[in-house]
Amino acid sequence: MxxxxxxxxxxxxxxxxxxxxxxxxxxxxxxxxxxxxxxxxxxxxxxxxxxxxxxxxxxxxxxxxxxxxxxxxxxxxxxxxxxxxxxxxxxxxxxxxxxxxxxxxxxxxxxxxLDNWYYFKKINNTFPNTLINEIINNFKLPGILGNCHASGTEIITKLGEEHIKTGKPIFYTSSDSVFQVACHENIFGLSKLYKLCQKIRNLLNENKFKVARVIARPFIGNNKLNFQRTGNRLDLSIKPxxxxxxxxxxxxxxxxxxxxxxxxxxxxxxxxxxxxxxxxxxxxxxxxxxxxxxxxxxxxxxxxxxxxxxxxxxxxxxxxxxxxxxxxxxxxxxxxxxxxxxxxxxxxxxxxxxxxxxxxxxxxxxxxxxxxxxxxxxxxxxxxxxxxxxxxxxxxxxxxxxxxxxxxxx
CATH class of the missing domain: 3.40.720.10 (Alkaline Phosphatase, subunit A)
Incomplete structure (x- = not known):
């Protein structure tokens, strides 16, 4: 054996x-x-x-x-x-x-x-406007928050309350080739978050952005003092x-x-x-x-x-x-x-x-x-x-x- x-x-x-x-x-x-x-x-x-x-x-x-x-x-x-x-x-x-x-x-x-991933630059409005507009229109979003390089826990603390009020998802990235989306697990909804991330994965592929992962980052809590990420993270990778x-x-x-x-x-x-x-x-x-x-x-x-x-x-x-x-x-x-x-x-x-x-x-x-x-x-x-x-x-x-x-x- x-x-x-x-x-x-x-x-x-x-x-x-x-x-x-x-x-x-x-x-x-x-x-x-x-x-x-x-x-x-x-x-x-x-x-x-x-x-x-x-x-x-x-x-x-x-x-x-x-x-x-x-x-x-x-x-x-x-x-x-x-x-x-x-x-x-x-x-x-x-x-x-x-x-x-x-x-x-x-x-x-x-x-x-051996070749390079696509990395989002560390600037204001990190994600290309054409891509963001396509995501917003395709998923009928009221807008987005973040659009920057950030620590996942820090950006939830900073923008979580506004996300709950507006329904706008939080988009952010890091030095890795990732597109991360943070949303409240209950208020925005886990299924809706997953569908949004799958849509983003599809759009990245269609537009030939070689981004390694789109990551769903659900969190819970009702204010910045008690927000915490849950274990229901989802990574959507491209295929080897x-x-x-x-x-x-x-x-x-x-x-x-x-x-x-x-x-x-x-x-x-x-x-x-x-x-x-x-x-x-x-x-x-x-x-x-x-x-x-x-x-x-x-x-x-x-x-x-x-x-x-x-x-x-x-x-x-x-x-x-x-x-x-x-x-x-x-x-x-x-x-x-x-x-x-x-x-x-x-x-x-x-x-x-x-x-x-x-x-x-x-x-x-x-x-x-x-x-x-x-x-x-x-x-x-x-x-x-x-x-x-x-x-x-x-x-x-x-x-x-x-x-x-x-x-x-x-």
């Missing part, structure tokens, strides 16, 4: 990549800076000390970090007995042009984004331009791919046999563990753990990120125990989002690759020049046809 459990810790970077200067991210280090803040007692004033992630350590996270940055994380003992490490470990750099969720996930699946390793498994082996969290949205439903909407780190972990128990031969269970990025990374919440890692590590113990002799458990990330960095955007970083299988000898995987080495390795493992990008790691 062959099964792959692919866990993507959204934004868990392990040190700035060689091309990070192009993104103004040289020096960004999501994992290293979190560890440093914990060790110095700045992330959690109740205690100081190293981040308590014994299972990630057992899989080789400290060694993967050292291979990426040239040093161990602060407080992680340099002389940790490597004989205790049970997984193969290394790190990967991204060749895709962006540092966003879609680019990272597609590249992991063997389809790097070529075949992913998940599609190959389905087509060539009649296999099954279980996408948990926002995975199906990221791949526009392509190459996903079963999609499970799951929200919050605890629920994502529980759902993943349950699907690992149910998985049959020729199955990939693929989970995106979004909270690390959306709740803690973008919000620059170092303490929350640290606690989230410790919670995940505790659940990881149960996941490791479900891995059978020939299975592969792969832990990686799609980009960085250093909570100590300037601004609220993603950071261009290397990502860890930790691969555990009881039947395989552990080895140092080295520096992988593309995330697509993961997709190529999965393809080889399932005896699928070769992917166009990436190299086999074993």
């Amino acid at each position: 062959k099964r792959v459990f692919l866990m993507i810790l959204d934004s868990f970077g392990i040190g700035s990549s060689i091309d990070s200067y192009k993104f103004n991210d040289h020096g960004a280090d999501t994992f290293g800076h979190i560890v440093e803040k914990c060790f110095l007692g700045e992330a959690n004033k109740e205690r100081a000390g190293y981040l308590k992630i014994p299972n990630l350590r057992k899989l080789g996270i400290a060694q993967a970090y050292k291979s990426s940055t040239g040093k161990y994380p602060l407080g992680f003992h340099e002389k940790f007995n490597e004989s205790k490490i049970i997984a193969s470990y290394g790190f990967a750099s991204e060749i895709s042009s962006g540092k966003d969720t879609t680019s990272g996930h597609w590249e992991i699946a063997g389809v790097p984004v 331009p070529s075949i992913t390793v998940m599609e190959k498994l389905i087509n060539e082996k009649q296999g099954k791919v279980v996408g948990i969290g926002k995975i199906s949205d990221i791949y526009a439903g392509v190459g996903i046999s079963k999609s499970i909407k799951s929200f919050g780190l605890e629920e994502l972990c529980n759902t993943t563990i349950n699907e690992m128990k149910l998985a049959k031969n020729n199955t990939i269970v693929l989970t995106n753990f979004v909270d690390f990025d959306s709740i803690w990374g973008h919000r620059r919440d170092v303490s929350g990120y640290a606690k989230g890692l410790e919670f995940f590590d505790n659940q990881l113990f149960n996941m490791i125990n479900l891995v059978k002799e020939r299975d592969l458990l792969i832990i990686t990330a799609d980009h960085g989002c250093d909570p100590t960095w300037l601004g609220t955007d993603h950071t261009r970083e290397n990502v860890p690759i930790l691969i555990y299988s009881p039947s395989r000898k552990t080895k140092f995987l080295g520096h992988r020049k593309t995330f697509s080495d993961i997709g190529q390795t999965i393809a080889k493992y399932f005896s699928l046809s070769e992917m166009k990008y990436g190299k086999y790691m074993f």
Whole structure:
């Protein structure tokens, strides 16, 4: 029986990549800076000390970090007995042009984004007038609010009350290739929000705007003091331009791919046999563990753990990120125990989002690759020049046809 459990810790970077200067991210280090803040007692004033992630350590996270940055994380003992490490470990750099969720996930699946996305400029009236007018006319809107680059939580606080009074949706974007729409879940209506976002997705495609995602951002509350986003987010992506390793498994082996969290949205439903909407780190972990128990031969269970990025990374919440890692590590113990002799458990990330960095955007970083299988000898995987080495390795493992990008790691 062959099964792959692919866990993507959204934004868990392990040190700035060689091309990070192009993104103004040289020096960004999501994992290293979190560890440093914990060790110095700045992330959690109740205690100081190293981040308590014994299972990630057992899989080789400290060694993967050292291979990426040239040093161990602060407080992680340099002389940790490597004989205790049970997984193969290394790190990967991204060749895709962006540092966003879609680019990272597609590249992991063997389809790097080598040309440029369309990005909305950071100016007043960010979105082109012709596009906005077309959206307003097509959907018969009373107008729009926002039309700018913004933090999602801040713009809801600023414009949420006006949105409720006027019925005008809030449009905003970021440094990523995204068109985001925030509306009140009950007053504007969730179904209406989804239909609006689908209309925007269609118009972007028709007008040849290569925008990675249109994101519905529903929120609740009755005033700026209690507005909060809900878990009913919807990402509408364009389809990957070529075949992913998940599609190959389905087509060539009649296999099954279980996408948990926002995975199906990221791949526009392509190459996903079963999609499970799951929200919050605890629920994502529980759902993943349950699907690992149910998985049959020729199955990939693929989970995106979004909270690390959306709740803690973008919000620059170092303490929350640290606690989230410790919670995940505790659940990881149960996941490791479900891995059978020939299975592969792969832990990686799609980009960085250093909570100590300037601004609220993603950071261009290397990502860890930790691969555990009881039947395989552990080895140092080295520096992988593309995330697509993961997709190529999965393809080889399932005896699928070769992917166009990436190299086999074993």
